[in-house]
Amino acid sequence: MSLVLTTASVHDRDKIAYWRDAVGRTLGPTAVAPRGDGPFSGRITTDRLGCLQVSTMEADAKRVSRTPELIARSSGAYTVVGIQVSGTATLVQDGRRAEVGEGDLVVYDTTRPYSFDYPDRFSTHVFQVPRRVLGVPGADLRRITGTAIGPADGLGVVLLPFLRTLATSAHAYSPVVGAKLADSVIDLLGTLVAERTRQVPTDTDATRALLVRRVRSHIDRNLGDPDLSPEDIAKTHRISVRYLHRLFEGEGITVARFVQQRRLEECARELARRGRTTPTVSAVAQRWGFVSPSHFSRTFRAAYGLSPREWRSLRTVEDSVHGVAEGGDGPRRGVPPVADLPAADHQ
Known part of the structure; x- marks a missing residue:
């Protein structure tokens, strides 16, 4: 609509x-x-x-x-x-x-x-x-x-x-x-x-770049699926898991870690939003593909240095202080990049 x-x-x-x-x-x-x-x-x-x-x-x-x-x-x-x-x-x-x-x-x-x-x-x-x-x-x-x-x-x-x-x-x-x-x-x-x-670009370069963009778009569309994995992604795009990993070698990140990074970014954005209703931390984690709340909390803290609840409280306070309303579909305040993530296990 x-x-x-x-x-x-x-x-x-x-x-x-x-x-x-x-x-x-x-x-x-x-x-x-x-x-x-x-x-x-x-x-x-x-x-x-x-x-x-x-x-x-x-x-x-x-x-x-x-x-x-x-x-x-x-x-x-x-x-x-x-x-x-x-x-x-x-x-x-x-x-x-x-x-x-x-x-x-x-x-x-x-x-x-x-x-x-x-x-x-x-x-x-x-x-x-x-x-x-x-x-x-x-x-x-x-x-x-x-x-x-x-x-x-x-x-x-x-x-x-x-x-x-x-x-x-x-x-x-x-x-x-x-x-x-x-x-x-x-x-x-x-x-x-x-x-x-x-x-x-050469045919090989053009094909690779096109496929990487399609894989990244597929991942973004399916972040909420807890079964999203390199095997699932490779099957959807009719390529081998080995070739999928080779594609992402040029991206500087593994496929599994990219999926986890994107999930964490979306969780961070949602937790930072203000609204009439506030979903629980576990509900946010589940919406973006994390099955285990405890695993989500550990991974989130490793990425952002705060627990999900601490992040939500801090961002809400910042938003109230700054009073900035953004356009588009992002949060009102920026989400810092995720770095030094622990090994992903598709949770």
């Missing part, structure tokens, strides 16, 4: 404040400066397809910027693809300036400062992909940010119609189909980066 945020029923004097909060919740902390003196009008519709967030934004003229200070308040790192549906925009990032017309595509990175200027009312599709699943080196990604790609420009011939159709129909797909479509977007975006940077 789509999430719709609109100024339509908001009092004129509150529209700007509402819109700033809506943009922050959807796209992460940004500074929004409307142009013009009249009542502001805006609408954002958002859907999820696996790890991909798809939004369509229609609004009056404005300027949007993301500063180092706002980036420091963010918990997630995303590669974003924007498609200009109507109106025009100017994107500035990494020292480049892109004039974006109707039908054009731009790529930008939420971990570095950028700004968008929309001189008139506009509509745009926004696709947010977590950087961790994209599998593209930051240096390569930086080479294509701040440039506009037209519908007749290289891979744009294929990518733009596909993304436009996906944006208008995202609400209609089942979770299983949505996850597969998200994988396709990730693959196409990786191909776009390779094309624009004029890199032509």
Whole structure:
């Protein structure tokens, strides 16, 4: 079901404040400066397809910027693809300036400062992909940010119609189909980066990179399954366990440890959330694939230096003190990386 945020029923004097909060919740902390003196009008519709967030934004003229200070308040790192549906925009990032017309595509990175200027009312599709699943080196990604790609420009011939159709129909797909479509977007975006940077990997390199991305996406979709194991993952992808381990040698982490790391990160995020209802620590652990509460507590402490209950208390206090509300699906405060984990045993 789509999430719709609109100024339509908001009092004129509150529209700007509402819109700033809506943009922050959807796209992460940004500074929004409307142009013009009249009542502001805006609408954002958002859907999820696996790890991909798809939004369509229609609004009056404005300027949007993301500063180092706002980036420091963010918990997630995303590669974003924007498609200009109507109106025009100017994107500035990494020292480049892109004039974006109707039908054009731009790529930008939420971990570095950028700004968008929309001189008139506009509509745009926004696709947010977590950087961790994209599998593209930051240096390569930086080479294509701040440039506009037209519908007749290289891979744009294929990518733009596909993304436009996906944006208008995202609400209609089942979770299983949505996850597969998200994988396709990730693959196409990786191909776009390779094309624009004029890199032509060997068939072996391309196949390996594609398979690693699919395995990582499969793991993310199935973290709650306690039976998720290297054997299960290899069987699903019709490869041997030995070959699966070889794939992850290049990732600097074993498959089992990667599964455990991702489970711990999701548990840490959920424990840090505030809400009307607070699930028990054991319920959170079970939701993310840990069978034994005692094993979960030991593993969590080894990774974060705190017990799950201590982590929850500390993060709740920090959240109350800072009063920061983030957009997207991450926690209100960042989750530090998991390091020096004990050996995983698939619990």
